[in-house]
Amino acid sequence: MTETTVATIDDKLLTKRLGKAMFRSRLRAFMLVVPVLLFLLLSFVIPILSFLLQGISDDTFSSRMPKTTMVLSEWDAVSEPTEEMYAALVADLKVVRANKTIGKVATRVNRDKPGTRSLFTSTGRKIAKIEPPYKESLPGIKKKWQDIEVWQAMKTASRKYTPGYYAAALDLKLTSDGSIVRQDENRRIHLTLMTRTLQISFLVTIFCLLLGYPIAYLLATLPVRSSNLLLILVLLPFWTSILVRTTAWIAMLQSQGVVNDLLVYFGVTDDGTRYSLIYNKLGTLIAMTHILLPFMILPLYSVMKGIPPSYVRAAKSLGASNWTAFWRVYAPQTIPGIGAGAILVFIVAIGYYITPALVGGQEGTMISNTIDDHMRKSLNWNLAAALGGVLMIVVLFLYWIYDRFVGIDNMKLG
């Protein structure tokens, strides 16, 4: 076939002009999302990335102790520390003592070798009067400076980029020669925490499905007038503040609360042996199931509404029993709704903070609460960032699955 070129009067290629026009209209459409993209980039994406970066980078030591960091990087971590290394350390210690940041440096090293905090602070108080040769005089102040493990801990602390926090978040330990070993059995707290978070989220998802499925089915099969009325009973909790609902569950479940009162009244238990239903894992499970139930009901309902009732009728007319018609014909068609609801509930549950913090007690707290604790109480932002990074990886993976199987543009609200 011969190529024919379509040309306008002024001899410009029409396809070229069309391409230009298309490009302009694509650009115009793109310009509409530019403001929100910029806004999100500046006040959401960059802040979160820079927070998560703290999980692998840490310049607490290297920025304050530059000379020591330099000599430590050349040291092989096994031979005896030289006079040059001692001199660098003393010079740096004088500086951090003077600008009052020695506490931060001490805390940082202490994290790698517990018990070294006081070594730094008490040495700091005498550092001004120290005389060379430092290799003798520094252990003169504190004998512990001869301990090679202290130097190894400083070498570990001096690395600007370190997998140490991610290792700690996964209950692993970084040794000074760079290998990774598991944390001692009694100090493996984070894996327990992650297992518990996953377990609670999983159970909440299952409970939501068990409670949500019948409700969605009822709403989808009732006449519109009555189903709209009942839908309000689902939407009212959805629109009510989470704090209100958590407070309400405290009133319901506490030992002098409504549920225990009823149980005593009906003789299920005595006044003396009231159940502890809250400030434990059970309380977290009940309150979170209640809060997340609408997230399950709404997608299920919108899928079930689209299933023509004639399919089930056809199955029955072909001789299927009620159960077979439901299980073989109706239920498979609700799987997209189950998937959408379950992933949504799971994603929201895994990062939940408020309810576990208020009604979870000791054994009902989740990973978000621990991240918050590390930031607020132990001020270990790096470990918080590493734990946050682990959480983000799980959440983003689930988000990707949700997008693949449900599609983000199919997300509906109410």
Add this chain to the structure above:
Amino acid sequence: MALPAYAGWGERLWYYTFRFICFLIFVFLISPILIVLPLSFNVEPYFSFTPGMLTGDPDAYSLRWYKDILTNGMANPEATTGWWSDVWNNAQWVRSMRNSFFIGIIATIVATSLGTIAAVGLSRSEMPFKKKIMALLISPMIVPVVITAAGTFSFFSKFGLAYTHTGVILAHAILGIPFVIITVTATLVGFDQSLVQAAYSMGATPIRTFFKVQMPLILPGVISGALFAFVISFDEVVVVIALASVEQRTIPRQMFSGIREQISPTILAVATILVIISIGLLTTLELIRRRGERLRGVTPA
């Protein structure tokens, strides 16, 4: 799903059992919210029903916790002059209520305007990288709030935005944007793009077309998106804990520390007011939905 006349006894039994199960689930959904209402009138400082309340004794009920909302934190609750201005300026709950509305409204305006414009762009067929951009814009809804709070706090404090109203507003606007985008794109799905082309062909500028043709048609989606954004901000507590000082305390923040520190029925009184506000919001949303159905010619149920 009415029970047919020929149903056997097994079917009948299951029909009523199923209804009963559903009834119990609805009780689970609604009872905690309803329980708050009577408890907030408790005369005793407890979270539980007193024997007097159960027998209907009027002395067991009081408005003292509602009064406490107004007076808690006041400089001089016994004063005769300037009582209301004292309430307005000093009462803790009133101040958090003012903060909540101020932060909520501005965050809603920011989120709704940015989100609506973006949704209009996203609904155009010629939009490049549509799915990727959508995924990014929805992500604030998915990312755990603790991480958002930590990120915004450490980043905003570099620019002096931590512990300011502006900081909280910006963070809340981000959290509201996904909801605006979802609701507005949902209404734009049924939008006839040829209307825009018709307006252009008659010489209307893009801005005039947007406000005169597109906006009136997608308004229900914009309003419900704005309501969502407002509720998100009004209910948000994790970001406020990180980013706000006492000056920016909102109602949920005040409730959060109330539950943790000194649990008093004042919280239940506030909760009751919030339930009434959410009923109001729900009614507004339902009215918008019915109006939309009427306009589109669907017979309202």
